[in-house]
Amino acid sequence: MCVLITGASGGLGLEFAKLFAKDKNNLMLVARSADKLEEVKEQLEKDYGVTVHTFAADLSKESSADEVYAYAAREGLNVTALVNNAGFGDFGEFASCDPDKQRDMVNLNVLALMRLTRLFVPDMKSRKSGAILNLASVAAFQPGPLMSVYYASKAFVLSFSEALHVELKPYGITVTALCPGPVKTGFEKAANLKNSGLFKNLKVASPQKVAQYGYKKLKKGKAVAIQGARNKFLIFISRFAPRSLVRRIVYKIQKVR
Numbered sequence: 001m002c003v004l005i006t007g008a009s010g011g012l013g014l015e016f017a018k019l020f021a022k023d024k025n026n027l028m029l030v031a032r033s034a035d036k037l038e039e040v041k042e043q044l045e046k047d048y049g050v051t052v053h054t055f056a057a058d059l060s061k062e063s064s065a066d067e068v069y070a071y072a073a074r075e076g077l078n079v080t081a082l083v084n085n086a087g088f089g090d091f092g093e094f095a096s097c098d099p100d101k102q103r104d105m106v107n108l109n110v111l112a113l114m115r116l117t118r119l120f121v122p123d124m125k126s127r128k129s130g131a132i133l134n135l136a137s138v139a140a141f142q143p144g145p146l147m148s149v150y151y152a153s154k155a156f157v158l159s160f161s162e163a164l165h166v167e168l169k170p171y172g173i174t175v176t177a178l179c180p181g182p183v184k185t186g187f188e189k190a191a192n193l194k195n196s197g198l199f200k201n202l203k204v205a206s207p208q209k210v211a212q213y214g215y216k217k218l219k220k221g222k223a224v225a226i227q228g229a230r231n232k233f234l235i236f237i238s239r240f241a242p243r244s245l246v247r248r249i250v251y252k253i254q255k256v257r
């Protein structure tokens, strides 16, 4: 029995790893930084007495999800829960942002998440149990001018997760889309958000709080988990506002510093 967490070298992924380890789950952790993963492994094994496997991989590369699956199979790890957490954004006008970074973002946020799910679900189905937590975002609920690719990638994650939630229920597998607002992690820097109003205009949550919330909702098997009362409210009222207004508001929130 093992929980696979992507993007576990820091931020939300690291907090998820701590929560699962605290509950005595063995782990397989994936991220690019082998050294950081080793540090996390040592710490968690020492603190919680669990076994932690690490696998350094760049999940934006096409074959990497298959390599993760092959490693898990080779080591005989029964992946009972999959946390598709690795992801990043990029702030700026679509036509000015680095096209390679945009491609890597879709490869990571969308394709790797889909491929890992596709690879691990059959084993969960044959065991008639499993849990999948996919990191979406409040960004999934509306278009995001100045972060167009990121918002679109999270819209995919939300839609995909909700669909699988229904499909996989009869097999005893839960699928949860966790939708946080801004969280204090490495995300802001990685997404070049210092010139954006996003983290200045909205409330920023701690990664511990968001991970605890996601973990609780995963255990309950919820389909969609929007973290934070303010985020829930904003998403609720945005359903009644014209889409043309919503996209202009998002543009303003992100633009104003």
Ligand SMILES: NC(=O)c1ccc[n+]([C@@H]2O[C@H](COP(=O)([O-])OP(=O)(O)OC[C@H]3O[C@@H](n4cnc5c(N)ncnc54)[C@H](OP(=O)(O)O)[C@@H]3O)[C@@H](O)[C@H]2O)c1
Pocket (backbone or CB within 6 Å): 006, 007, 008, 009, 010, 011, 012, 013, 030, 031, 032, 033, 034, 036, 057, 058, 059, 060, 085, 086, 087, 088, 089, 108, 135, 136, 137, 138, 179, 180, 181, 182, 183, 184, 185, 186, 187, 188, 190
């Ligand atoms: N923070 C927020 O405001 C926020 C809000 C809503 C949703 N989210 C979502 O939450 C998830 C976690 O983000 P975070 O906030 O924890 O950000 P973070 O602190 O930047 O952590 C991202 C994690 O993903 C890993 N990663 C990045 N690129 C990777 C790649 N190509 N291959 C494998 N691993 C990769 C990073 O490790 P390495 O650098 O070692 O690879 C790191 O462990 C993301 O999906 C993000 O979109 C974040």
